[in-house]
Amino acid sequence: MSEQESDANEPVEMLRMPVELDYTYSAGTSASRFLRAFAEGKLLGQRCPVDGKVYIPTRGSCPQHGVPIDGEPVEVADKGTLVTYSIVRVPSENIPLELPYVAIQVVLDGADTAMHHVLSECELEDVHMGMRLQAKWKPREEWETSVGNILYFIPIDEPDAPYDSYKEHI
Numbered sequence: 597m598s599e600q601e602s603d604a605n606e607p608v609e610m611l612r613m614p615v616e617l618d619y620t621y622s623a624g625t626s627a628s629r630f631l632r633a634f635a636e637g638k639l640l641g642q643r644c645p646v647d648g649k650v651y652i653p654t655r656g657s658c659p660q661h662g663v664p665i666d667g668e669p670v671e672v673a674d675k676g677t678l679v680t681y682s683i684v685r686v687p688s689e690n691i692p693l694e695l696p697y698v699a700i701q702v703v704l705d706g707a708d709t710a711m712h713h714v715l716s717e718c719e720l721e722d723v724h725m726g727m728r729l730q731a732k733w734k735p736r737e738e739w740e741t742s743v744g745n746i747l748y749f750i751p752i753d754e755p756d757a758p759y760d761s762y763k764e765h766i
Protein backbone atom coordinates (compact mmCIF):
# COMPACT_ATOMS: atom_id res chain seq x y z
CA MET A 597 0.00 0.00 0.00
CA SER A 598 1.43 3.36 -0.98
CA GLU A 599 1.57 6.31 1.42
CA GLN A 600 -1.04 8.13 -0.65
CA GLU A 601 -3.60 5.30 -0.25
CA SER A 602 -2.98 5.25 3.48
CA ASP A 603 -3.66 8.98 3.71
CA ALA A 604 -6.90 8.56 1.78
CA ASN A 605 -8.28 6.33 4.53
CA GLU A 606 -7.44 8.71 7.36
CA PRO A 607 -10.33 10.82 8.63
CA VAL A 608 -10.14 14.53 7.89
CA GLU A 609 -9.89 16.21 11.25
CA MET A 610 -9.52 19.83 10.30
CA LEU A 611 -10.31 22.06 7.37
CA ARG A 612 -8.97 25.57 7.05
CA MET A 613 -11.47 27.73 5.16
CA PRO A 614 -10.68 31.45 5.35
CA VAL A 615 -13.77 33.58 4.77
CA GLU A 616 -13.64 37.29 4.12
CA LEU A 617 -16.57 39.64 3.76
CA ASP A 618 -15.83 43.09 2.42
CA TYR A 619 -18.80 45.42 2.37
CA THR A 620 -19.71 49.07 2.68
CA TYR A 621 -22.05 49.93 5.51
CA SER A 622 -24.24 53.00 5.24
CA ALA A 623 -24.48 54.62 8.67
CA GLY A 624 -27.92 56.15 8.05
CA THR A 625 -29.29 59.47 9.29
CA SER A 626 -29.17 58.83 13.01
CA ALA A 627 -25.70 57.26 13.22
CA SER A 628 -24.31 59.82 10.76
CA ARG A 629 -25.37 62.66 13.05
CA PHE A 630 -23.84 60.83 16.00
CA LEU A 631 -20.55 60.28 14.16
CA ARG A 632 -20.34 63.87 12.84
CA ALA A 633 -20.81 65.14 16.38
CA PHE A 634 -18.00 62.85 17.49
CA ALA A 635 -15.69 64.68 15.07
CA GLU A 636 -16.46 67.85 17.07
CA GLY A 637 -15.91 66.17 20.42
CA LYS A 638 -19.62 65.97 21.21
CA LEU A 639 -21.64 62.96 22.28
CA LEU A 640 -25.19 63.11 20.95
CA GLY A 641 -28.03 60.94 22.10
CA GLN A 642 -31.75 61.15 21.45
CA ARG A 643 -34.76 61.01 23.69
CA CYS A 644 -37.46 58.37 23.38
CA PRO A 645 -40.81 60.19 23.01
CA VAL A 646 -42.58 57.54 25.11
CA ASP A 647 -40.60 57.42 28.34
CA GLY A 648 -38.06 60.21 27.82
CA LYS A 649 -35.00 57.97 28.14
CA VAL A 650 -31.90 59.18 26.33
CA TYR A 651 -30.33 56.60 24.06
CA ILE A 652 -26.77 56.91 22.85
CA PRO A 653 -26.00 56.12 20.18
CA THR A 654 -29.43 56.12 18.60
CA ARG A 655 -30.56 53.97 15.74
CA GLY A 656 -33.48 56.17 14.78
CA SER A 657 -36.02 54.22 16.78
CA CYS A 658 -36.53 53.10 20.34
CA PRO A 659 -35.63 49.41 20.78
CA GLN A 660 -38.07 49.14 23.70
CA HIS A 661 -41.14 50.89 22.31
CA GLY A 662 -40.59 50.51 18.58
CA VAL A 663 -41.33 54.17 17.87
CA PRO A 664 -39.25 56.61 15.83
CA ILE A 665 -36.82 58.75 17.80
CA ASP A 666 -36.66 61.85 15.68
CA GLY A 667 -36.58 64.71 18.16
CA GLU A 668 -33.74 67.10 18.80
CA PRO A 669 -30.43 65.42 19.71
CA VAL A 670 -29.43 65.56 23.37
CA GLU A 671 -25.80 66.21 24.22
CA VAL A 672 -24.50 64.01 26.99
CA ALA A 673 -21.29 64.33 28.99
CA ASP A 674 -18.06 62.55 28.22
CA LYS A 675 -17.93 61.33 31.78
CA GLY A 676 -20.09 58.84 33.55
CA THR A 677 -20.43 55.88 35.87
CA LEU A 678 -18.99 52.41 35.49
CA VAL A 679 -21.87 49.96 35.89
CA THR A 680 -20.31 46.63 35.01
CA TYR A 681 -16.91 45.42 33.90
CA SER A 682 -14.85 42.40 33.01
CA ILE A 683 -11.10 41.98 33.26
CA VAL A 684 -10.00 40.43 29.98
CA ARG A 685 -6.98 38.14 30.08
CA VAL A 686 -7.61 36.19 26.88
CA PRO A 687 -6.01 37.52 23.70
CA SER A 688 -7.98 38.15 20.54
CA GLU A 689 -6.38 38.80 17.18
CA ASN A 690 -9.01 41.49 16.52
CA ILE A 691 -8.37 43.50 19.68
CA PRO A 692 -5.01 45.24 19.73
CA LEU A 693 -5.02 45.96 23.46
CA GLU A 694 -2.38 44.90 25.90
CA LEU A 695 -3.57 42.23 28.34
CA PRO A 696 -5.05 42.33 30.82
CA TYR A 697 -7.47 45.14 30.07
CA VAL A 698 -10.82 46.14 31.54
CA ALA A 699 -13.91 45.97 29.32
CA ILE A 700 -16.58 48.22 30.79
CA GLN A 701 -20.16 49.35 30.49
CA VAL A 702 -20.38 53.06 31.26
CA VAL A 703 -23.52 55.18 31.59
CA LEU A 704 -22.61 58.69 30.54
CA ASP A 705 -24.06 61.58 32.53
CA GLY A 706 -27.29 62.59 30.81
CA ALA A 707 -27.77 59.20 29.10
CA ASP A 708 -30.02 56.32 30.10
CA THR A 709 -28.21 53.57 28.26
CA ALA A 710 -24.82 52.05 28.89
CA MET A 711 -22.12 51.91 26.26
CA HIS A 712 -19.22 49.51 25.88
CA HIS A 713 -15.71 50.78 26.25
CA VAL A 714 -12.39 50.16 27.92
CA LEU A 715 -10.98 51.44 31.19
CA SER A 716 -7.30 52.28 31.44
CA GLU A 717 -4.81 54.10 33.68
CA CYS A 718 -6.27 52.22 36.63
CA GLU A 719 -4.91 49.39 38.77
CA LEU A 720 -7.00 46.24 38.30
CA GLU A 721 -7.64 45.91 42.04
CA ASP A 722 -9.10 49.42 42.09
CA VAL A 723 -11.78 48.76 39.45
CA HIS A 724 -15.27 48.69 40.91
CA MET A 725 -18.90 49.34 40.07
CA GLY A 726 -20.05 52.89 40.62
CA MET A 727 -16.68 54.48 40.02
CA ARG A 728 -16.70 57.75 38.14
CA LEU A 729 -14.94 57.89 34.79
CA GLN A 730 -13.88 60.41 32.19
CA ALA A 731 -13.28 59.82 28.49
CA LYS A 732 -9.70 60.09 27.31
CA TRP A 733 -9.84 61.59 23.82
CA LYS A 734 -7.31 61.34 21.05
CA PRO A 735 -5.43 64.58 20.31
CA ARG A 736 -7.88 67.07 18.71
CA GLU A 737 -6.06 67.07 15.35
CA GLU A 738 -6.69 63.32 15.01
CA TRP A 739 -10.45 63.44 15.49
CA GLU A 740 -12.54 61.80 12.78
CA THR A 741 -16.19 60.83 12.38
CA SER A 742 -15.43 57.83 14.55
CA VAL A 743 -16.14 56.49 18.02
CA GLY A 744 -12.39 55.77 18.04
CA ASN A 745 -11.86 59.43 18.98
CA ILE A 746 -12.28 58.24 22.55
CA LEU A 747 -9.31 56.03 23.29
CA TYR A 748 -10.56 54.77 26.64
CA PHE A 749 -11.96 55.92 29.98
CA ILE A 750 -9.96 56.83 33.05
CA PRO A 751 -10.98 57.14 36.72
CA ILE A 752 -11.66 60.61 38.06
CA ASP A 753 -11.52 61.94 41.58
CA GLU A 754 -15.24 62.00 42.34
CA PRO A 755 -17.19 60.02 44.93
CA ASP A 756 -18.71 56.77 43.65
CA ALA A 757 -22.23 57.01 42.25
CA PRO A 758 -24.85 55.57 44.60
CA TYR A 759 -25.89 52.03 43.71
CA ASP A 760 -29.54 53.03 43.14
CA SER A 761 -28.47 55.46 40.43
CA TYR A 762 -27.11 52.72 38.13
CA LYS A 763 -28.60 49.42 39.35
CA GLU A 764 -31.06 49.20 36.44
CA HIS A 765 -28.10 48.91 34.05
CA ILE A 766 -26.54 45.88 35.70
Ligand SMILES: [Zn+2]
Nearest residue numbers: 644646658661
Ligand atom coordinates in the same frame (compact mmCIF):
# COMPACT_ATOMS: atom_id res chain seq x y z
ZN1 LIG B 1 -38.72 54.08 24.21
